[in-house]
Amino acid sequence: MKSEEPASYEEAAELLRGAAADGRPVRFRGGGTKLGWGRPIPEPDLELCTGALDRVLEHNAGDFTAVLQAGVPLAVAQAAFASAGQMLALDPPLSPWGGAGDDTALDAADAGATIGGIVATADSGPLRHKYGGVRDLVVGVTVVLSDGTIARAGGKVIKNVAGYDLGKLFAGAFGTLGLIAEVTVRLHPRPARTATVVARSSDPAQLAAAAAALAHAPLEADSLDLWWDAFPVEDFQTETGVGLRPGPASGSGAVLARFASADPFPRAEEATALLRRIGDADMPVEIDDDDQACWDAQRTAQRSDVVVKVSALPAALPASMAAAQALGGTLVARAGLGLAWIQLPVCASTGGGGAGRADAPAQAGRTDARGEPGALDAAVVAEAVEELRRRLAPAPCVLLDAPAEVRARLDPWGGETGPVTLMRKVKERFDPAGVCAPGLFVGGI
Amino acid sequence: MRGPVPIGELVSICGPERVITEHAALRTYESDGLLQYAVVPAAAVLPDSADEVAAVVAACHRTGVPWVARGSGTGLSGGSLPVEGGVVISLSRMRRILEVDLDNQRILVEPGVTNAQISAAVGPTHFYPPDPSSQVICSIGGNVAENSGGVHCFKYGFTTNWVVGCEVVLPDGSTTVLGGAFGELDRPGYDLLGAFVGSEGTLGVATKIWLRVTPAPEATRTVVAYFNTPEEAGQVVSDIVSAGVVPGAMEIMDKLAIAATEAATHAGNPLDAGALLIVELDGSESECDARFDEVVRFCEANGATGVRIAASEDERALIWKARKAAFAAMGRISPNFYVQDGVIPRTRLPQALRRIEDLGVEYGLRVANVFHAGDGNLHPLVLFDAAVAGEAERAEELAGRIVEVCVDEGGSLTGEHGIGVDKKRYMPKMFSEADLATFQRLRCAFDPEGMANPGKVMPTPRLCGEVPGPYRQHPLEAAGLIDRL
Numbered sequence: 001m002k003s004e005e006p007a008s009y010e011e012a013a014e015l016l017r018g019a020a021a022d023g024r025p026v027r028f029r030g031g032g033t034k035l036g037w038g039r040p041i042p043e044p045d046l047e048l049c050t051g052a053l054d055r056v057l058e059h060n061a062g063d064f065t066a067v068l069q070a071g072v073p074l075a076v077a078q079a080a081f082a083s084a085g086q087m088l089a090l091d092p093p094l095s096p097w098g099g100a101g102d103d104t105a106l107d108a109a110d111a112g113a114t115i116g117g118i119v120a121t122a123d124s125g126p127l128r129h130k131y132g133g134v135r136d137l138v139v140g141v142t143v144v145l146s147d148g149t150i151a152r153a154g155g156k157v158i159k160n161v162a163g164y165d166l167g168k169l170f171a172g173a174f175g176t177l178g179l180i181a182e183v184t185v186r187l188h189p190r191p192a193r194t195a196t197v198v199a200r201s202s203d204p205a206q207l208a209a210a211a212a213a214l215a216h217a218p219l220e221a222d223s224l225d226l227w228w229d230a231f232p233v234e235d236f237q238t239e240t241g242v243g244l245r246p247g248p249a250s251g252s253g254a255v256l257a258r259f260a261s262a263d264p265f266p267r268a269e270e271a272t273a274l275l276r277r278i279g280d281a282d283m284p285v286e287i288d289d290d291d292q293a294c295w296d297a298q299r300t301a302q303r304s305d306v307v308v309k310v311s312a313l314p315a316a317l318p319a320s321m322a323a324a325q326a327l328g329g330t331l332v333a334r335a336g337l338g339l340a341w342i343q344l345p346v347c348a349s350t351g352g353g354g355a356g357r358a359d360a361p362a363q364a365g366r367t368d369a370r371g372e373p374g375a376l377d378a379a380v381v382a383e384a385v386e387e388l389r390r391r392l393a394p395a396p397c398v399l400l401d402a403p404a405e406v407r408a409r410l411d412p413w414g415g416e417t418g419p420v421t422l423m424r425k426v427k428e429r430f431d432p433a434g435v436c437a438p439g440l441f442v443g444g445i
Numbered sequence: 446m447r448g449p450v451p452i453g454e455l456v457s458i459c460g461p462e463r464v465i466t467e468h469a470a471l472r473t474y475e476s477d478g479l480l481q482y483a484v485v486p487a488a489a490v491l492p493d494s495a496d497e498v499a500a501v502v503a504a505c506h507r508t509g510v511p512w513v514a515r516g517s518g519t520g521l522s523g524g525s526l527p528v529e530g531g532v533v534i535s536l537s538r539m540r541r542i543l544e545v546d547l548d549n550q551r552i553l554v555e556p557g558v559t560n561a562q563i564s565a566a567v568g569p570t571h572f573y574p575p576d577p578s579s580q581v582i583c584s585i586g587g588n589v590a591e592n593s594g595g596v597h598c599f600k601y602g603f604t605t606n607w608v609v610g611c612e613v614v615l616p617d618g619s620t621t622v623l624g625g626a627f628g629e630l631d632r633p634g635y636d637l638l639g640a641f642v643g644s645e646g647t648l649g650v651a652t653k654i655w656l657r658v659t660p661a662p663e664a665t666r667t668v669v670a671y672f673n674t675p676e677e678a679g680q681v682v683s684d685i686v687s688a689g690v691v692p693g694a695m696e697i698m699d700k701l702a703i704a705a706t707e708a709a710t711h712a713g714n715p716l717d718a719g720a721l722l723i724v725e726l727d728g729s730e731s732e733c734d735a736r737f738d739e740v741v742r743f744c745e746a747n748g749a750t751g752v753r754i755a756a757s758e759d760e761r762a763l764i765w766k767a768r769k770a771a772f773a774a775m776g777r778i779s780p781n782f783y784v785q786d787g788v789i790p791r792t793r794l795p796q797a798l799r800r801i802e803d804l805g806v807e808y809g810l811r812v813a814n815v816f817h818a819g820d821g822n823l824h825p826l827v828l829f830d831a832a833v834a835g836e837a838e839r840a841e842e843l844a845g846r847i848v849e850v851c852v853d854e855g856g857s858l859t860g861e862h863g864i865g866v867d868k869k870r871y872m873p874k875m876f877s878e879a880d881l882a883t884f885q886r887l888r889c890a891f892d893p894e895g896m897a898n899p900g901k902v903m904p905t906p907r908l909c910g911e912v913p914g915p916y917r918q919h920p921l922e923a924a925g926l927i928d929r930l
Contacts, residue, residue: 062683062792063821085689122631133631135639136606143883151883152876157788158599159820160857161592161643162864162875163902164884165605168639177635189689215550216570218660220728262689266731311631313549337630338549394626398633418634419621422890426635428912429886442634 001043003029007052009142009150009181016179017148019046020433026146027437028175030071030114033094034121037400038174038440040407050116053181056080058156064187065139065156070116070180077115087190089131092123093299097292116180122172125299126223126258129336131188134171140184141167143177146431150181158186169426176441177430191222191260195268196291199275201283202252204228204321210255210275210283211335215314217274219267221336222260225298228253228321228331251325255335256294265289301332304343306381306402308388312395314338323391327384344384346376346403378405389414413442420445448508450487450532458500463491463538474533477520478579481841482866486513486527491535495612495620495652498534502650503618505532511899514650516556516584519577521784522865524591524645528899534650536586542566543653551609551628552656556586560593563656571658574601577861578769589651592643594861596694596768599819600727601659603861605642612653613641616892620652628655640887645863646898648891662693662727666737667755669764670744671718675699675814677747678722679794682818684743685724686791690736692819693727696768701778701813702826703767709774712767718750722818723764771815772826779811779828781837785844786862787851791821800850801825808843810836822860823851849874864902872904885909 006012019026024045029035050071058067061084068077074088074095081087091097095113113123119141124133131137140154143166153166170180199210211226230251255275259267268287275285288294302309310320317333320340324331333340381402389397399412420443427434427445439445455464465471466488475483487510492498505512511531518525527533540557545566552567560580563573576595577583583593588604589611610625610632624638641648672678678697685692698706698721703714714721724740726733744752755761775782789797798814801823805812813826825847829840848858848868852875858868872881881903888895889909900906 060790060792062687063790064686065790085687122636132602132606135636136602145883149879149883151880153880153883155788155857155875157790157821157856157860159594159603159788159817159822159860161594161603161861162858162868163872163880164887165592165639165643166883166887168605168636169887171639172636189686189691192689212548216547216660218663218729220732261732261735263735266735267729270729270731309631311625311629311633313546313551313627313629315548336550339630395629396631396633413633418626418632419623419637420634422615422621422637423635425890425912426637426887429890430883432912 001045001047003047003049005049005052009144012048012144012179012181013148013150015046015048016144016146020146020435023433023435025435025438028116028120028179030117031073031094031112033113034117034123036402036407037121037412039412039444040404041437041439044437048179050114057182059084061086065158065184066187067156067182067184068115069182070114072115073111074113074115074118075111081187082190085190086187088137088185089127089188090118090134090137091125091127091299092118093125093302097296115183119171119180119183120173120175125302126225126295126334129224129334130220130222135168137186138167138171138183139186141170141180142182143170143179144181145178146433146435154184156184174441175437176427176445178436192262193264194222194258194260194291195264196256196258196288196294197268197271197275197285198254198256198288198294199279199283199285200252200254201279203282204251204253204318204325206279206283207253207255208318208321209278211317212314213274213278214255214257214271215336217271219259219271221257221271223256223258223295224334224336225256226253226317226333226335227298227301228324230325230328230330253321256298258291258295298332301330301343302341303401305346306344306406307400308342308344308385309398309400310340310342310392310395312338312340312392316392316395319392323388326391327388342388344381344388346381376403376405378403378409381406382409385410416443418442447530448510450510450530451504451508452488454504455488455490455501455532458497458504459490459492463493465489474515474518474527474535477515477518477523477525479521479523479865479867482523482526484527484529486533487530489533489535491538493538495614498650498652499614499618499620501532501534502614502616505896506616506618506894509894509896511896513898514586514590514646516587517559517582519579519583520587520591520863520865521786522859522863522867524863524865524901525587526866536584539652546628547571549628550658552658553628554585554654554656556589556651556654557584559584560588567658568661570661572661573607573656573658574598575604575607578772585654585656586651589642589654590644590646591861591863594817594822596696596817599695599817600691600693605639607657608638608642608654609657610655611638611641611651613649613651615649616894616897625655645865645902647888647902649897664730664733665693665725665727665761666733667723667725667761667764668737668741668744669714669753670722670724670749671715671720671751672722672747672749673719675720675798676795678720679791679818681722681743681747683791684747685740686819688739688743690726690739692724692740694723694725695818696723697721697816697818698768698771699814701811702771702815705774705778705813706767706771708777709770710767712763714767715751723768775813775826775828780830780832782829783827783840783844785823785825785827785847786859787823787825787848787856788860789821789823789851789854789856791818793854793856794821797823797850797854801847804843804846804850808839810840810843812843812847817860820860821856845871866901869902869904
């Protein structure tokens with residue numbers, strides 16, 4: 001596989017046109033954090049890396065917009081926005097979330113996911129609850145098609161209905177329609193302070209009720225998440241060191257609601273009072289005002305060895321938790337939206353091991369441990385994914401992270417859900433040569 | 446290949462009483478809210494179900510007859526202007542609310558349901574935020590086609606941010622679901638729903654629509670402040686936003702707009718004010734209280750000559766009455782007026798207003814300004830007298846120059862009214878030929894024959910070529926004489 005790093009959109013267009021003329025498949029690469037997603041396909045002939053398209057072209061602080069080239073790591077852009085008290089309200093995993101003056105994220109080489117890759121995969125994090133996803137924050141896009149066309153859609157203002165909204169079409173298209181070269185995004189004020197209400201319980205029904213109550217309260221939380229661990233483990237002292245054993249409960253979890261503003265505490269206290277009314281002593285509620293770690297844990301838990309993303313309605317959360325419990329997995333969910341990420345254990349053993357959240361912060365009240373890794377049994381894992389799909393049907397369950405052996409045994413997308421015939425027609429119009437990541441997408445597009 | 450309208454088939458689908466072919470009756474459909482344009486269609490049908498819509502579209506497809514879907518006909522860009530010799534599909538009979546699911550904060554409706562009925566159906570605990578000022582009449586199907594906005598969209602977003610799924614009849618008469626099949630987010634596949642919303646009826650017609658709704662705010666605080674100039678009011682808006690405050694609505698009216706609305710509503714706004722700014726905070730009681738003083742301070746710091754805080758729901762209603770009546774109120778001060786809709790980056794407000802004022806002087810016409818200040822969406826109202834020879838044409842030209850100013854300042858041709866027929870000639874000001882050709886690729890994927898609302902959005906008629914065949918192995922490669930590198 002040849003790898004190229006075009007320094008301009010024209011150069012990218014030239015490379016793409018050349019590949020299309022010869023029928024050579026191409027894939028696009030940003031930070032390389034999600035290369036395994038989608039259907040397994042043969043290694044393409046050409047990899048177009050966006051590393052040289054790495055400029056923040058505009059940050060219009062007064063207008064709360066920015067123009068970013070695809071290869072800009074999100075963390076780098078966030079650092080620039082933070083210095084103006086602003087943020088791009090996108091916090092997917094594998095992109096460090098630093099504050100103003102926090103330069104740990106500034107080295108592009110370790111800065112994780114790029115904006116181009118995040119848009120192409122429509123990845124998101126807990127901020128989606130209030131601010132929407134990629135589709136809601138991208139207001140303009142410049143794309144390069146396989147016939148060498150460089151085209152723009154949308155604009156630089158947050159309100160605009162001129163022309164077709166191709167930004168949404170390319171968001172989440174996994175690079176199968178062409179290269180996203182540049183995006184214009186809407187920014188938001190970076191909250192001065194945040195406070196997170198955490199309610200813990202080992203009763204899934206109680207957690208679901210707590211999440212529903214918060215989702216229906218007019219408190220305007222920035223994020224509303226839930227997590228559930230099927231097999232919380234705790235460590236104990238042995239003669240030779242620290243060992244692991246199943247925790248006292250079979251499954252435990254928490255609901256987290258984050259409030260942000262100059263003074264988030266009145267709303268956090270209202271939320272606390274609301275939760276105390278519906279819960280009892282079994283559901284301790286507390287306010288965490290140093291809450292970055294617990295949200296980083298929520299983000300991080302969206303990625304693991306085997307992760308299935310569930311697109312359901314909020315009322316299906318108990319079913320998703322029950323499925324995670326039955327399969328020995330761990331779940332994080334955007335409770336108000338109905339989206340959940342279920343980590344499945346990679347080893348065939350049941351209980352004790354599992355996918356426990358090594359990153360879980362101590363203040364969230366969970367043990368900080370992970371089971372011993374077992375040998376991968378691809379057939380067992382693939383069957384667990386299918387079992388999850390059966391249990392949660394008709395909710396789409398997309399296999400995101402998984403070892404190649406697992407991926408080869410099933411369709412990561414879960415079959416042809418939706419108007420695949422129409423999608424093929426769109427693909428044929430935008431990439432008539434069929435060279436942009438062929439076979440990777442839904443329905444083998 | 447365009448054939449005659451298959452009247453007999455339409456009658457067999459919808460019944461004779463729901464197929465209109467008499468010229469006088471068809472004139473009901475000759476225009477939408479933009480009366481400058483009028484075309485009488487060959488027929489209008491009023492289907493009662495998604496199946497009937499699909500059958501009508503299939504009949505049109507088979508016979509090569511263009512069609513235009515129409516909701517309540519309140520659009521302001523000629524988006525549902527009929528096509529000569531074509532069929533109008535009126536969705537006004539399809540106004541059933543199919544499912545209210547407050548547990549999941551979703552509602553499933555037919556396209557003819559009005560925008561206001563949706564909030565009513567999920568209230569008082571919830572509401573549907575996009576609120577175009579025609580919300581009592583305009584249909585949700587039309588809102589989806591136009592990606593409608595309203596005064597609350599700076600905080601809450603536009604139609605496209607609230608639609609989670611649509612059952613759509615495609616131009617070949619087939620039915621499919623775009624987006625969530627049962628109201629869920631993130632269905633795998635291309636976001637065709639995102640492309641469909643705001644496509645102005647050129648990709649198909651929605652027959653069922655899933656929407657998200659959100660908890661109704663606990664509290665609302667409304668203030669109106671008066672200034673010597675719109676620029677001062679604009680600066681308050683910038684200060685509010687920079688401070689991290691996100692009001693539910695921020696609206697500015699200039700002196701001429703105040704004069705017109707006072708004549709119409711007697712809301713008590715001073716006629717000597719150069720501009721007024723309405724700021725409405727909504728949300729939790731504690732958050733509104735905390736931020737409201739800040740908003741009032743920003744007004745005072747920027748030279749407010751007066752600040753009026755709504756002390757009751759009646760006072761709040763009066764403040765909004767003036768603003769919501771702004772377009773219609775122009776009739777009080779001018780025989781005719783033209784509503785423009787452009788967007789600028791908010792920081793360009795002073796420059797844009799100066800240029801609009803200069804243009805008004807150049808054309809010898811008055812321009813009143815009303816705008817959604819948070820998102821930079823301007824509604825300049827060009828006043829004219831159609832009885833004066835040439836004035837209507839001058840007004841139209843001036844309105845065009847104004848929207849070019851918006852694009853020139855880094856903004857857009859339209860923020861919420863759409864391109865329709867009215868603005869398609871300006872599209873090349875905002876988009877290159879490559880951009881337009883790329884839009885056309887999407888159109889061709891959905892509607893290769895160009896039967897759905899032809900003549901809208903695109904500046905010039907375009908045809909769809911055949912799709913080039915898929916990649917085939919080169920004969921030399923097959924023969925082993927060359928390799929793929």
